[in-house]
Amino acid sequence: MDDRARHQWVATHVLPHEAEVRAWLRRHVHSLSPSDIDDLIQDAYARLWSVEFTHITNARGYLFAIIRNLLLENARRARIVPMERLGEIEMLRIPSEEPGPDRRVSARQELERLERMVAGLPAQCRRAFQLQKFQCLSQRQIALTMNITERTVEKYLATALERVLDALKQDGEGAMGRPESGTSGHESKQSTD
Amino acid sequence: MNRSNRRIDSEATEWAVRSHTRALSAAEQAELDRWLEANPRHRGAYLRAGAAWMDLDRLAAMAGPKELPLADRPAKSSSPISRRVALAASVVVMVLGGVSAWWAHRHHNVYVSEAGQVRQVALADGSHMVLNTETRATVQYDDAHREIDLARGEGFFQVARDPVRPFVVRTGAISIRAIGTVFSVRSSHHRVDVTVSEGMVELVDNSNPDHVIRRRLGANEQATVEETHRFEVQRLEESEVSRRLGWREGLLDFEGQPLIEAVNEMNRRNHKHIVVDDPLLAARPVVGQFLANDPAGFAATVAVALGAQSVEQDDAIHLRRVN
Numbered sequence: 001m002d003d004r005a006r007h008q009w010v011a012t013h014v015l016p017h018e019a020e021v022r023a024w025l026r027r028h029v030h031s032l033s034p035s036d037i038d039d040l041i042q043d044a045y046a047r048l049w050s051v052e053f054t055h056i057t058n059a060r061g062y063l064f065a066i067i068r069n070l071l072l073e074n075a076r077r078a079r080i081v082p083m084e085r086l087g088e089i090e091m092l093r094i095p096s097e098e099p100g101p102d103r104r105v106s107a108r109q110e111l112e113r114l115e116r117m118v119a120g121l122p123a124q125c126r127r128a129f130q131l132q133k134f135q136c137l138s139q140r141q142i143a144l145t146m147n148i149t150e151r152t153v154e155k156y157l158a159t160a161l162e163r164v165l166d167a168l169k170q171d172g173e174g175a176m177g178r179p180e181s182g183t184s185g186h187e188s189k190q191s192t193d
Numbered sequence: 194m195n196r197s198n199r200r201i202d203s204e205a206t207e208w209a210v211r212s213h214t215r216a217l218s219a220a221e222q223a224e225l226d227r228w229l230e231a232n233p234r235h236r237g238a239y240l241r242a243g244a245a246w247m248d249l250d251r252l253a254a255m256a257g258p259k260e261l262p263l264a265d266r267p268a269k270s271s272s273p274i275s276r277r278v279a280l281a282a283s284v285v286v287m288v289l290g291g292v293s294a295w296w297a298h299r300h301h302n303v304y305v306s307e308a309g310q311v312r313q314v315a316l317a318d319g320s321h322m323v324l325n326t327e328t329r330a331t332v333q334y335d336d337a338h339r340e341i342d343l344a345r346g347e348g349f350f351q352v353a354r355d356p357v358r359p360f361v362v363r364t365g366a367i368s369i370r371a372i373g374t375v376f377s378v379r380s381s382h383h384r385v386d387v388t389v390s391e392g393m394v395e396l397v398d399n400s401n402p403d404h405v406i407r408r409r410l411g412a413n414e415q416a417t418v419e420e421t422h423r424f425e426v427q428r429l430e431e432s433e434v435s436r437r438l439g440w441r442e443g444l445l446d447f448e449g450q451p452l453i454e455a456v457n458e459m460n461r462r463n464h465k466h467i468v469v470d471d472p473l474l475a476a477r478p479v480v481g482q483f484l485a486n487d488p489a490g491f492a493a494t495v496a497v498a499l500g501a502q503s504v505e506q507d508d509a510i511h512l513r514r515v516n
Contacts, residue, residue, distance in 0.1 A: 003243075007213075010244035011251070018241075038198045039234070046237030057307070058446065061480040065498065068478075114252050132214065133253045139215060157214070158206040164245050165202060 010048060013059035018168055020060075021067055029071065038169075043070050117163050124148075128156035198238070204228065205238035213246050302332045306346065313446075319353035320360065325379075334358075347379035352392075366400035367418055376410075383420040389413065390434050398424070445485045449478040452495065452512070463488045467510045474501055474514045 018041065025037050032040070044066045056062050118126055127146060131137045132153075143150045208225055211217060217225065229236050306312040306324040314322040317334055324330060328346025333339075339355070341348065343364040352360045352371040360371040364380040374392035378385065387396055389410045396416055398406040408424055410416050413434050417425045447455045453475035456467045465488045469475040477499050483491045489503075492510045496503040504511045 003212075004247075007240065007243040007247050010240055011248040015241075015244050015248055035198065042198055042201065042234040042237040042241070044237065045241045046233035049233075049236040049240050058481055061447075061449070064449070065480040110252060114249075133249055154207065154210055154214075157210040158203070161206040161210055161242060161246055161249075162203060164249065165206065165242060168245065 006049075006053060009053050009059075010045070013056075014045075014048065014063055015168065017060045017063055019170075021063055022169060024064070025067070040067060040070055113167060114164075117160075117167055121160055121163065125156040125159050128153050129160040132157055198234065201232075201234055201238045202242070205235065205242040208239055209242035209246050213243060303329065304332065305329045316353075318355060318358070321351040323349040325349070343378055343380050345380055347377060349375075349377040351375045366398060368397045368399065370395045370397065385418045386415060387418075388415045388429070388434060396424075445483050447479040447481060447483070449480055451476050452479050452499065455479040455491075455495075456512075459483075459485070459488050459491055462486065465489070465508070465510065467492055467512060469512045471501075471512075471514045474499065474512060 021044075022037055022041065025032055025040065044063060047066050047070075048063075118129065121129060124146065128142055131142045131145065132139075137145070139150045139153045142153045146153070208228065211221065212225065229239060304312060304314050304322070304324060306326060306328045311326065312324040312328075314324065314330075314332075316322055316332060316339075318339060320339070322330065322332075322341070325347035328348060329344040330346075330348055331342040331344070333342070337358060339358045339360045341350070341360075341362045343362055348362065350360070350362060350371065352374050360374075362369045362371070362378050364378060364385055367385050369376070369378060369387055371392070371394050374389065374394055376387060376389040376392075376394050378387050387394065387410060389412055391412055393409060393411050396408045396410055396418075398418060406424060408416065408426065410426065413429050413431055415427055415429055415434075417427075419425075445455075445458055447458075453469055456469055456475075460466045462485050467488050479495055479498075481494065481498070483494065488510060489505075492503040492512055495501070496512060500515060502513045502515045504513065
């Protein structure tokens with residue numbers, strides 16, 4: 001199913017770069033509120049919805065390019081944006097390198113983060129999540145085991161997933177993953193070299 | 194986060210969970226389709242949530258299954274099945290803790306390149322690895338070893354000297370030990386090719402424990418090991434070696450260089466030249482990977498990305514701004 005393949009592709013190639021993109025936006029486009037950044041990210045994923053992803057070999061660069069184009073489109077649409085503002089966005093350099101192996105979030109850190117997320121869930125919600133993801137029980141089995149409705153099981157699972165999505169966001173702020181300083185060395189400065 | 198994208202995220206997670214964990218009813222599918230159709234941001238949030246849900250499977254696979262002492266039994270269980278399940282669930286948390294500690298000891302990274310992709314990897318010790326299309330390599334470094342496991346595909350290795358930690362590439366029963374070297378290994382179904390362009394490697398075939406075969410290979414030598422485990426070594430011309438390793442140059446990777454620089458890179462490699470007719474356009478950044486020998490494809494792709502127009506004229510390709 002194409003839908004699954006697309007989700008898998010995004011999971012492998014795009015999600016790992018989301019925190020870096022958010023950090024980059026915070027650092028370089030100061031006028032954006034956290035909510036603007038959330039909107040931009042949703043818009044960026046919306047573009048990925050229809051793109052022929054099998055042709056994309058550099059997903060990270062592609063994600064940055066989409067974000068940059070969205071910024072330009074938004075700036076143009078706003079009209080009142082002074083010319084230098086547009087120029088500024090045009091000048092924004094995409095960080096040239098991926099964080100090195102030591103800077104990338106390691107498998108250990110990922111597992112720790114998951115562990116923390118799981119530990120922070122309300123008890124019932126945690127249990128449903130663990131049964132689903134680690135014991136591979138179906139909604140029906142979980143519902144029977146926990147004596148709740150399947151609908152409630154799904155609510156719990158969705159809550160857990162929301163926490164995961166929040167964690168993805170905070171990553172670049174140093175709250176959970178690598179520290180903020182970890183990426184700054186890899187930014188290319190705005191320059192005309 | 195404002196209320197609107199918070200609400201979208203929350204709806205998206207519910208849909209993602211449902212569609213990824215069970216079959217949707219026809220009515221649900223129709224409702225999901227309607228919801229997705231209603232707003233591009235719904236699609237974005239759903240894609241992001243679905244991807245994150247699938248990524249959890251990877252993490253879950255990484256965490257489990259490990260036998261660990263059971264603890265933290267629930268005080269009361271209503272039925273035998275629920276007790277068993279609850280027990281299992283408490284094990285999961287411990288497994289996660291155990292695995293974290295285990296991961297801390299070994300540095301273990303998996304690199305995968307997909308069809309048409311050439312992937313450059315800077316390794317922690319200063320060595321350089323390039324993966325050709327459809328390759329999977331696992332890198333394991335510790336205090337005494339540098340090991341690469343090539344499950345499939347082709348890798349090129351430029352090895353940094355380290356007398357304490359040998360650099361070994363394994364593929365199946367074959368291992369190649371580098372001695373300050375530049376070399377490539379290609380692993381297909383029935384054969385392994387090792388090509389050395391600088392220095393020396395030692396090739397070891399361990400498939401028969403009673404008869405381990407060792408062979409040293411020097412610069413411009415290529416060894417082929419077939420399934421029959423016969424070695425065939427041939428000397429190659431230097432030009433042939435560089436031709437065989439030419440795939441490394443097959444793709445040009447731009448990470449936001451000005452268009453004019455990217456065009457110069459392309460023009461250096463091709464007879465058909467690209468001309469940028471507009472200074473503003475020339476300064477726009479280019480992102481992406483391109484076939485080095487396909488200027489027309491490069492121009493067409495870049496034109497779309499930068500809102501330009503690609504026109505072939507007088508034996509050259511002109512990139513112009515559209516206004």
